[in-house]
Amino acid sequence: MSQRLFVKGNEAVAMAAIEAGCRYYFGYPITPQSDIPEYLSRELPKLNGEFIQAESEVGAINMLLGASATGVRAMTSSSSPGISLKQEGISYMAGSELPGVIVNISRSGPGLGGIDASQADYWQSVKGGGHGGYHIIVLAPASVQEMYDLTMLAFDLADIYRTPVMVLADSVVGQMKEALVPNPRPETTLPEKDWVVRGRKEGTEQKIVKSLFLGDGELEAHNWKLHGKYDVMREKECRQELFMTEDAQLIVTAFGSVARIAKTAILTAREAGMKVGLLRPITLFPFPTQAYRDVTGQCKKILDIELNNGQMVEDVRLSVARDAEVHFYGRPPGAGSLPVPEELFEQIKKYY
């Protein structure tokens, strides 16, 4: 077993990227994710990798696109305003079916907003933040260990589905230190990258990576192909954590950092004799619809808690059993506004 370390969530992301075989990083500094480029700028050169501080976020995402087209594992990271700048490139990558990992340690907005922990990028992340009607896989870690494990998984999912994958977290998980067991990269069977462009020898087949399809019917077929992949992801890649849901009469649902706070509130409720559980989606796209349908077969009350004004709650409403009631408690970010467990316990009591 690997040694137990004590590291920041952001460092865990960088460590996992290296263990996953990523040797190319392109980024531009922004709080609260700069520990990721800081770590990789130090470590990648030692491994004959490349760390490039790009001229802008737009530059960085297009470098990721280019590197990915050659078949290497590569990554970029940023925080909300920077991720907005990357959306054009993400759309091009989705259209070109290019793997790549994008980490968003999100902060509050809209616009320049602030640096507080926020979950206001849910819509942008799961509904296709750029143009053209695509999805990317979105993973939502809630601990330093998951920052590591899910970053590692992100690289595999990206290669398996030929898609960009986003790791979406916030400063709570990114900036805190806790125990990490840096497990080695698991053995995974990955599809051969027979599509990469690396320069062509005479007589060999030409490879083209592109998102432009002008032929009659080509683009329609391409879109149906992409959406066919999204259906496979929905079927095979949903992940969630269920905590004390078996006998629950109220199920709290939250992702990432807020799910941690909710857990403390749920334990308080259990001590008070209230049967409360937690459903924490780990994949935000594909959204674990079936898990919501399953738990609301028995438990008819859901309380959705988010660090925004209500985004995931829309997907929750679409997923639950028809006779279930969905309540929402939102905390859009502001200085020092991270909800405390007692506050969430009050909400649990209100809807129980």
Next chain:
Amino acid sequence: MSKRYEIRFSGAGGQGLILAGVIMAEAASIYEGLQAVQSQSYGPEARGGSSKSEVIISDGPIDYPKATIVDALLALTQEAADKYSVDLKEGGVLLIDSELVTKQPKGNFKVVSFPITSTAKNEVGREIVTNIVALGAMVALTGMITRENAEKAVLARVPEAFLELNKKAFNIGYEKALAAQA
């Protein structure tokens, strides 16, 4: 529910408080076999002179990662003592530098005080180890981690050339806190 213990190291930037918190958390998480979470202020909040590092220690999972009701507080400036002592729980412990915090905050908590910075400067020989003197004292006052495990965590963090200096700083801090408490 598992037992949760919250520690806050506060003072000014440059006093090494972040590192003191990190070492405390590493001692708990790696050497003592407990669970620990460490966090600190960052960004604009971290600029402008003040500094704060929080450590939560528990025998079970720590879901809420920030300090709420603080069990033990270190304050190395008057500003930090005034600002954070209000979060101290009843019966908690406040450790202050007696020369830097001249106005003792009042409340239902125990105040332990000795000249931490001067001890580092004059008795250990280098002011730069103020944070390790303070850490030794906090280990003694909180009783969450054994002296041996805490010392291991300190030594794992410092460069070889400064092992003895930091060992001395840690142990003087530990002893002084016990004496000041008595």
